[in-house]
Amino acid sequence: MAEAGSKVMTAREAIGRFVHDGDHLVIGNYTVGTCSELVFEVARQGKKGLTLYSQSGVFDVEILVGAGCVDRLVTTYVYRAGGKEGGSAVERALKAGTLLMEDYTNYQYNARMVAGMHGFSFMQVLEGAMVTDLFRKRSFMGEDKYRVIQCPYTGKQLLTVPAANPDVCIVHVQRADKLGNAQYWGALGSVAAASLASRRIIVSCEEIVDHDVIQSSPHLTIIPAYRVDAVVEVPWGAHPTEVLGYYNLDRIAYAFFFLSDTTEDGLKAWMDEWVYGCRDRQAYMDHYMEKHGSHMLDMIRAKAYYSAPANYGSAFCSSWDDEGRERTMGVTPEELEKILEERGLLYG
Amino acid sequence: MARKYTLDELLIITAAREIRDGDRVILGVGLPTTAGAMAKALHAPNAILMMESGIIDFQPLVPPNHIADANSCRGFSYATDLFSMFTMTYRGYVDMCFLGVAQIDRYGNVNTTCIGDYYKPRMRLPGSGGAADFMAYAKATVLTMRGGEFVEKLDYFTSPGYLEGGDARDRSGLFPKGSGPIMLLTTKGVFRFDEVTKELCLAQLHPGVTVDMVKKDVPWDLKVAEDLTQTPRPTDEEIAFVRRFAPTEAVGRKLMYELGITNVFRKAAERGK
Numbered sequence: 270m271a272e273a274g275s276k277v278m279t280a281r282e283a284i285g286r287f288v289h290d291g292d293h294l295v296i297g298n299y300t301v302g303t304c305s306e307l308v309f310e311v312a313r314q315g316k317k318g319l320t321l322y323s324q325s326g327v328f329d330v331e332i333l334v335g336a337g338c339v340d341r342l343v344t345t346y347v348y349r350a351g352g353k354e355g356g357s358a359v360e361r362a363l364k365a366g367t368l369l370m371e372d373y374t375n376y377q378y379n380a381r382m383v384a385g386m387h388g389f390s391f392m393q394v395l396e397g398a399m400v401t402d403l404f405r406k407r408s409f410m411g412e413d414k415y416r417v418i419q420c421p422y423t424g425k426q427l428l429t430v431p432a433a434n435p436d437v438c439i440v441h442v443q444r445a446d447k448l449g450n451a452q453y454w455g456a457l458g459s460v461a462a463a464s465l466a467s468r469r470i471i472v473s474c475e476e477i478v479d480h481d482v483i484q485s486s487p488h489l490t491i492i493p494a495y496r497v498d499a500v501v502e503v504p505w506g507a508h509p510t511e512v513l514g515y516y517n518l519d520r521i522a523y524a525f526f527f528l529s530d531t532t533e534d535g536l537k538a539w540m541d542e543w544v545y546g547c548r549d550r551q552a553y554m555d556h557y558m559e560k561h562g563s564h565m566l567d568m569i570r571a572k573a574y575y576s577a578p579a580n581y582g583s584a585f586c587s588s589w590d591d592e593g594r595e596r597t598m599g600v601t602p603e604e605l606e607k608i609l610e611e612r613g614l615l616y617g
Numbered sequence: 618m619a620r621k622y623t624l625d626e627l628l629i630i631t632a633a634r635e636i637r638d639g640d641r642v643i644l645g646v647g648l649p650t651t652a653g654a655m656a657k658a659l660h661a662p663n664a665i666l667m668m669e670s671g672i673i674d675f676q677p678l679v680p681p682n683h684i685a686d687a688n689s690c691r692g693f694s695y696a697t698d699l700f701s702m703f704t705m706t707y708r709g710y711v712d713m714c715f716l717g718v719a720q721i722d723r724y725g726n727v728n729t730t731c732i733g734d735y736y737k738p739r740m741r742l743p744g745s746g747g748a749a750d751f752m753a754y755a756k757a758t759v760l761t762m763r764g765g766e767f768v769e770k771l772d773y774f775t776s777p778g779y780l781e782g783g784d785a786r787d788r789s790g791l792f793p794k795g796s797g798p799i800m801l802l803t804t805k806g807v808f809r810f811d812e813v814t815k816e817l818c819l820a821q822l823h824p825g826v827t828v829d830m831v832k833k834d835v836p837w838d839l840k841v842a843e844d845l846t847q848t849p850r851p852t853d854e855e856i857a858f859v860r861r862f863a864p865t866e867a868v869g870r871k872l873m874y875e876l877g878i879t880n881v882f883r884k885a886a887e888r889g890k
Contacts, residue, residue, distance in 0.1 A: 299670060299699065301685035324699075325685075325746065346746040352764065353740070360741035372730065375669060375747040376703035383700050395707050397753030397791045402774040403745060406735050456670035456685035457698040513687045520682070521881060562888060571688070 275447040276500045280549060283471045283499035284310040288437050295322040295382070295433075295467055296329045297440025299458030303329050303510040304441035306503045306550040307473050311439070312336035313545060322435055324378055324459050326359070328510060328526065332544065334358040334368060335536045341409055342370045343433075345378045350527040361533055369409045374398060377415075377430050379459040384432035385466030391416070391429045399428055438467035441507045442491070443514055444482070445474040449497025452478075452489040454576075455513035461491040473501040475515050485581060503550045505566075508557075517569040522557070620853040624804060625869045627823060628761070629859050630655065630851040632715065632802055635759050640712040641665040643751055648761055649715035650681050651863040658858055667711070669747040671697040680863040684747075703747070706754045709793060714755040716748050718762040718801070720771050723837055724785075724815050725778025725798040727752065727760065728771040735773050745775050752776040753791070758798040767817075767835045779815035786815070805831050807848055816840055821848040 278286075288294060288311055298304055308329045311319075316338045323330050326344035333339050335358035347359045362368035373381070377394045384392035398404055399417070407414040413431055420427050440460060442453040451472045453460055464470050470492060477500065483490060506512075509522035529539035547553035558566070585596065593601050600608070609615050622630075625648075633652035636642055638661040644653045653666045654677035667673045670685035674694035681689035705711065719742050720728035729748055733739030752758050753776070778798050779786045787794055797815070801808040807821035818840040819831055824847065832839050859866070865873045 299685055300683050301670070301687070344744070346744045347741060349740070349742060357741065360738065363736075363738060363741055366737070372744050374745040374749045375699060376750045379699050379703075395703065395750050395753060397777055398749050399791065400774075400777050400780060400789065401749055402730070402735070402771075403749060406773070408736070454696070455687035456668070456672050457696055458670040458685055459699045461698065462700065511682075511686075511688050517688045518682050518686075524877075564888075574692070 272447060276449050276494075276497060277447050277477065278499050278501060280306050280310040280473065280501045280503065281314075283307070283501050284314055284316075284439075287469045287471055287498050288314075288316055288439070290316055291318040292316075292436040293320045293322065293433075295435040295438045295463050296324070296326075297438045297460050297463045297467075297470075298329075298507075299456070299460060299463075300325040300327065301456050301458070301510060302441050302453075302507045302512045303327075304439045304473055304506065305329075305508060305510060306506045306553075307439040307441065307471060307501070308332050309544045309547075309550075309553070311338060312540070313548075320435075322378075322382075322433065322463070324375065324463065328523075331358045331530055331536070332540070334362050335530075335540060336544070339368060342368060343373065343378065343410075344370070345373050345375045348527070348530075351531040355531040357530060358533075358536055371408045371410050371414060372403055372406075373430070374403060377403075379462060381430050381433040382459055382462040382466040384430070385434040386462045389432055391431050394428050394430050396426065396428045399426075404428070433466055435463075435467045437469040437471065438464045439471045439473070440464050440492075441473045441475075441503075441512070443474065443512060444476050444478045445472050445497075445500050446478055446480045446483050446494070447500060448480065448494035449492070449500050450480070450483045450490050450494045451492040451497065451500075452483065452486065453491045454489050457491075464492045465496065469498045470496055471499045471501065472497050473503045473506045475502075475504055475506060475512055477502045486579070487581075488579065505554055506550060508554075511569075514571050514573075516566070516571055519565070519569055521565065522561075619850065620856050622851050622856045623867055623869060624823065626856055626859050626867050627848060627851060628763075628802055628804070629863075629866060630855045631807060631848055632759055632761065633855070634660075634849075635800060636661050636664055636713065639663045639665075641667065641710060643667050643669060643706070643711055643714040643747075643755060644684075645715050645717060646681055646683050646686075647717070647866065649759075650677065651859060651866045652715070653677070654680075654862055655855060655858050658862075659854060667702070669699060669702050669751070671699055671702050673697060673702075677862070680866055703750050703754075706751060709754075709756070711751070711755045713757045713759065714751040715759045715761065716752060716776065717765075718760050719765045720768045721760065721762060721765065721801065721817070722768060722771055722778070723817055724780060724782040725760065725801065725810060725817060726771060726774055726780065727776040727778060728768075728773045730773040730775045732772055749776045752778070752798070754793060754796065756793065756796050758796075760798050760801045762801060762803045767837075769836050779810065782815045783813070805834070809842070811840060818842055819845065821846050823848050 636656035731738035
């Protein structure tokens, strides 16, 4: 039976319940620790008509565009495999006219999420971009890609971007509790902003930990439980990308993906094998071990390099001292009760 | 006899020498991170190395795979977010950044977005990432171009150099005064920018390269420095550092892939036994 308040579920259930056709979907992770299993599950379930936001649209974007899930893409950086002779799913979709793409700089994209996260309608961005084609060439955002306003204090012309509040965020972190408190450390990037800007949040994690672990390290929590809709425990959930403290980038598996990605047929074959051919992450890892052996994973497993513990202790554990006297007034509970009675301060 | 070096080592070391002790430097992946690691190890121990994902003052352990690769650091002093990384650049706390180039024009404006029409590109390239904002607000930018090209007009204007040249950049009022690209490093030589016109100017040639070989790639009449020199030779210490820290960078991408693939198949065959 499910524990009270627990949001733990499978990737299949989480994506099925919280990602809908036509949604604005944001990838919470930035370059590192990609929520691979959640991305794969969106592809497996064949979600359609998504507007996809990804700060650095590399592995995640190639999979989802390759799977035909995406109509519109908002990003700052895409991957192109294999140099001049190569290609990418994004490039093929742009050429075929099946994908619209809006380019921003890293800061501008992140600023849209930060505005959304804080409930503002826009954010000031760095005005130098006004001279570039980022400003001049616009896709589906049109006039609303950027607007220029006058600063009411300095009179200066300011460049702004509109807030983004995606329908749903999928994000992978190191650890979370069953309630959804999600802890992430390392390259902070834009992970918190992308998550908190969103209306619904699906968290996958390398491991679920006790709530006590979270309470003794709150500085690592980037998403509070009350914002989270689903918690999915997926060891190796970011493979072939890396998770600090758990495993490094699997460079060989990653390279094989990008070699395949240079052609449409290559990507399809790769997806048939690794995405559609594996019903969940366990099946994916079983297939990986069968194909490459477990030593490939042993090579990339992280060695420990622990953060120095932060001391969250304090001097007092209650208002009463060792002799049972209240620390400020110097009286015992019985004496206090008596005084209150004598002064006529008690009712009932 | 002095130690021999590869072209990639020459490029890394030439870039690294631009970093001064105490500089706060934003590094991109590949050549810049190795250059940063070398500078910090050899001549700029107090340089603050940063990656735009918010990894600040990191100690390089191995060459990073990308700009959010905390796994490649032996610790870092400040974990901040991307938003703050750019606002601190905007406020003037970043001395230097390194950017790769796909197309460059006469005044150091850069394209990293696409070849051909933006909406139906012949080649879709990565895009801006952090480039446009870093090149706008870092005090100085070092540009590197390996597979790219010199063009009269960019197919897409991603990141601002000196705009129309002369004092156009400063005059626009959009950028810190005196900021902009200070160097372009290619496989053939080192280019600087003319102090007045802000036009690219060939300053140094790598060994075995002639001025004509460089001019052949440039569609306008390229300026050549009066005191044109050869790119200074790396020291043995510099070569040794780069070869040991980043052997895959030192040998160049082509050889790295060739040897890497051979190694994968060799290991697979061994397991098969």
